[in-house]
Amino acid sequence: MKREIPLFITFITGVLLVIALFVPHKPFGQLQQTFNDWLIIVGGFTMILGLDSLLLHNWEKIKRKKEGWISSAFLIASFFITLFWGFGEGAIAHRSPFDPSATFLRYFYTYVFVPLQATMFSLLAFFIASAAYRAFRAKDGNSTLLLSAAALVMLGRVPAGQEVAPWIFAFVLLLLAYYFFKEGSKTTGTQKTLYLIGALVSILLIYPVFYILLHYLNGIADWIMNIPQMAAKRGIWIGISLGGIAMSLRIILGVEKTYLQ
Amino acid sequence: MRDFLRKAGNIDRRVIYLIIFLAVALTILFKIRFKSTPLPEVKRSYEIINSLPAGSVVMFSIDYDASSMPELDPMLRAMLRHCFEKNLKVIMLGHWPLGLPLGQIALEDVARQYHKKYGVDYVFLGYRPGLQAVMLNLGKEIRSVFSTDYRGTPLDSLPMMRGVHNYNDIAILVGLEAGSVGDMWVQFANARFNQKIILGSTAVITPDLYPYLQAGQIVGLIGGLRGASDYEELVNHPAIASAGMASQTVVHVLIILLILLGNIGYFATRRGK
Amino acid sequence: MNISFNPWVWVAAFLTLSMMSFLYKDNIFYKIGEHIYVGSSAAFMLIYLWYFDVKPKLVDGFMYNTGINKWILIIPALLSLFMLMRFIRPVAWISRWAIAFTVGMGSGLGITGLLQGFLVPQIKATFLPLYVHGSNTLMSIYLSLNNILMVIGTLSAIVYFYFSKEHTGPVKKISQVGITFIMVAFGASFGYTVMARISLLIGRVYFLLHNWLGLV
Structure with a gap:
């Protein structure tokens, strides 16, 4: 049953x-x-x-003076203060706590809740910058492609990006030429020739790349978003949707029962 | 030289944090501004709202919270300005409880600036749980979901709501999205009831919404702070989003330079090995 | 400089800086801020539940509805009550009835939404003409190439994620094309994610410089 x-x-x-x-x-x-x-x-x-476990878990921490119990006390206190403030507004002032004139909305929500939530998520800006610096490596063709697409979109979607991008890409090509040249100087035979050709191609590409980015970067970013990016996302989401439908069918037909545990 | 390059690939994370913070703060402090032309999909959204006859109803759905406020709040304010300037009627509801008051605050704020009257020019319905269930039932009759507005006033007592019953009476639905609610609006309001939709979204989810734009399931897409700043420019009221775009440019360039530096360090180390 | 004298702005600024202090290292100010956020979010949900769900839908429904519309509300009221039984261990099992209802609804809506609202229109939108007549030859080539790329990109990305068949021979080749498109898409997504994260920081820094310190 x-x-x-x-x-x-x-x-x-x-x-x-x-x-x-x-x-x-x-x-x-x-x-x-x-x-x-x-x-x-x-x-x-x-x-x-999950509300019960949240409160009980933190109450236990306070009772046993476990590590971090002060924060738990703040959690419980903020829970009840918010609750009393919100419902109190209705009971005492006879207005919805979401009325524009309500103190709950004007003070608690605007000056306590919003700054906390907004700042917590703004920290991600620092983490993504640091992570990109640490982990984003052009190790092979695919990662170079990813990196190039990211750079084109990041610069193509901001004002003045079109003016800066040519210099960055020209610098990268110059670095690449230097790298090929240095590697080539350590090898011999066909490999050396290939490295030198690589260096030459990199140098020859500088002007056309500079010119194209200076005039068409915004259009290129638009094109990336609307054509290859869109196509891949559509493919990925069609796959995810088929998976979602299959999962829903399993649930309806009683094959998947984990939600009853 | 190689030592220097290796060190370049190993900067302390706190130094990076400081550089990013200073880049943002200084560009805001010195009020640096760069001009840009609006993206085609943002311009299209603007033109669609611009072409609506006065008195048309635009429904806003607040599906974000403070975690994405800097992107979507300026977008919302710019769009509300546009609606009120064109004498369009605004209905607001939302599916993110923690963020819905942000929409309400912006609505009251902009309405006050345009001397608009609650119940006549705009209505705030509030929130109901159930997501797709709400969207489906709104297609039959708004009153079956919201018999009253957020204050408990019956909808028929509000003049602007008297002739508004379902999606047939709503010219455009504007979903401001930080998650997957936008997909649901498309899948239920558009697919079942043919509701025209413009999505304003955080930059994180914007790329995922392009398939809808290409398929014509949404008529406009306003993505991230760039989209918000474009809309501010289009309504001739550059505000916080436009002010932030310079910081955005500087930090993007910085991050690309950091990635470059990281790679130089990586290749220098690899060559050394 | 036009520093704010509103004490609430100072509270907001203090909380903002407390949260940012985490960047230096984990500390008590950050922890307290984080816990206040969690505690007040939970209470916020309860307030919402009452003002936007129980009160208008159930309480007012019982008070103002008549006839069958009134009495039928007993079913969702009971299901809601069952949901709350989860908090009382001996009868917690009865909450499964309510959960089963929400899961069943979610699955049913999921299938219909994805089928009608995503799969069919998206597949339809992929049936593109592979030759498009433009205003001149160059435009025709450009538009046709775009359509060809959209079709190839979508199909090859699907093949890349098709794991029921081993990726060898032609399947491998197609999935390699797929990974190329996917890499471009991930790159674009990364670019956009950076944009989003920086925007959030811009919002907070603007608050500190404008609303609090009045420097801009």
């Missing part, structure tokens, strides 16, 4: 929605609307799942 009924509920609701897509008339269309309405009500309660 503890497993069969939930599996049955999942099956019925899932199948009904699929039928309603193809037969949107009575009774399926109407049932779908009713079920949607119920989901709107029940769905809200999923937001608070």
